[in-house]
Amino acid sequence: MISIFTIGRKNLLRNKLTAFLNITLVAFGIGILSILMLATQQISSKLEENAKDIDVVVGAKGSPLQLILSSIYHIDFPTGNIPVSDARKLAENPMVRLAVPLALGDNYMGNRIVGTDQSFIALYGLDLGWGKFWEKDLETTIGSEVARTTGLKVGDTFFGAHGLSGSDDVHKQHAYRVMGILKPQGNVTDQLILTNIGSVYKMHEGNEHQDEHQDSQQDSKAEINNREITALLIQYRSPMSVVVFPRMVNKSTNMQAASPAMESARLFSLIGIGIDTLKWFAAFIMLISGLSIFISLYNSMKERKYDLAIMRCLGASKFKLFFLVLMESLQLTVAGAIVGILIGHGSLYVIGFFQEAAQAKLNGFYFMTDELYLLLAGIVIGVLAALLPAFQVFKVDIAKTLTSER
Structure with missing residues (x-):
């Protein structure tokens, strides 16, 4: 599994610009969701904490x-x-x-x-x-x-x-x-x-x-x-x-x-439309990132048929090559998800630093277990984007591919 990871990383580095673009798209979408999730949770908890004993x-x-x-x-x-x-x-x-x-x-x-x-x-x-x-x-x-x-x-x-x-x-x-x-x-x-x-x-x-x-x-x-x-x-x-x-x-x-409870709910309903819009925008960006990864992997599979055939001759199984393509996609999306989460925390830190109202100050060092779902989202995008290109491995005819290349 370590060799597959290394080979996948080197394949990605062959086209650094495409890899950078895909990671950036994933990071941007995850970053927006991270900011919204962290900011909403912090504001909600602050509102609840300050008014919990006031009817x-x-x-x-x-x-x-x-x-x-x-x-x-x-x-x-x-x-x-x-x-x-x-x-x-x-x-x-x-x-x-x-x-x-x-x-x-x-x-x-x-x-x-x-x-x-x-x-x-x-x-x-x-x-x-x-x-x-x-x-x-x-x-x-x-x-x-x-x-x-x-x-x-x-x-x-x-x-x-x-x-x-x-x-x-x-x-x-x-x-x-x-x-x-x-x-x-x-x-x-x-x-x-x-x-x-x-x-x-x-x-x-x-x-x-x-x-x-x-x-x-x-x-x-x-x-x-x-x-x-x-x-x-x-x-x-x-x-x-x-x-x-x-x-x-x-x-x-x-x-x-x-009533603090009613007015807080009304306040969130007023800003909820904007938050939902940004969430859909982030989801659209992540969809585009998945499509970009799919296209880049699909095209690379056509260019790498000879390499895959050689690897098959050297003893690599079809399933091992399948996981190789899957690993390449996962490296892109997981890296993008991690960078996106870091962007979310960094953005909140900067926003909190310049906030004048200390009572509603946002904290960039605030972490949530729900952020694991963002990493899971990156994994799901990686798997879905790589499935069709990875299945192309099973269609590679070793003899025909090596003969045509020769």
Whole structure:
């Protein structure tokens, strides 16, 4: 079998340009499928991981998808603010088990500063790596990625900037202090700066109100009285609330309730057409590659009849020559499949490197067992492309071929 592999490789090297073209076609098709498979799986797992314990998000009326993206994934702008008094009524509703308030509006070096309360820790199951959780105004606990990219350490201070991105309008009247750094959580909290809601208010109020929240270590709900927040992340008390609660909010209040599961499904349905189109395009390229390999092998069989006849005279069986042709095809397609998978991972690494939104960052070092199916696809293409040319071996008449060549 080793000799067959070596002979097949040398036969391919006799026409390097054709071999390169066939490998490139296979690699291009496999590469596209690899990128789509890896990117879809990573995005899907990120969406699921970040929203797995959140049943519904309540915020200002507008686009439900925008509300989900801004409040859970932190990759869009909020739809607006809602009164704290209205939010508190919903939080106290019998159908609600947990309601986590969010106040957004500032960032530090592109990392969003999120005003919330201690229930946020329970919702995401946060664990500390260093220091402690925030307690008072202007105290923060930062995500692991924030610490890595900004260089902030426990005890450091920094100034937040107005807006969810950019650093043009810096709030220099107050400095945040880092009290703790989270362990890597594997979700959106790695890129967040967490503080209490009073800190967010303090950054956006005039001097006459700067002393209003000095007692912020008390009940966090008291500190946001008569104010506005961005959204509520809600867990239901019972499955029955799935039907009743969103309808109640949407019809009887000036707020809206958006389901992360429904909006994520809608998001994937919107981009699904483009993904399916690219998959069909990749399949077409792989079909062309199989046809190209078939044609090149079929034509080479006509040119190599004399060589095959000599090999038969030297003791090679018809089945051995059959597997020789099959091996040549498999070397092309398997090599193309491996190169295609490498192209897929390399492309995702480059895309992830230049991505601005860290919350949806793609990882080129992410591997899936389903990628083995891409290798299997390369093997199937190789076998199908080589079958007809390989069967020509059984039609070679040794005496006639050697006599005609002589």
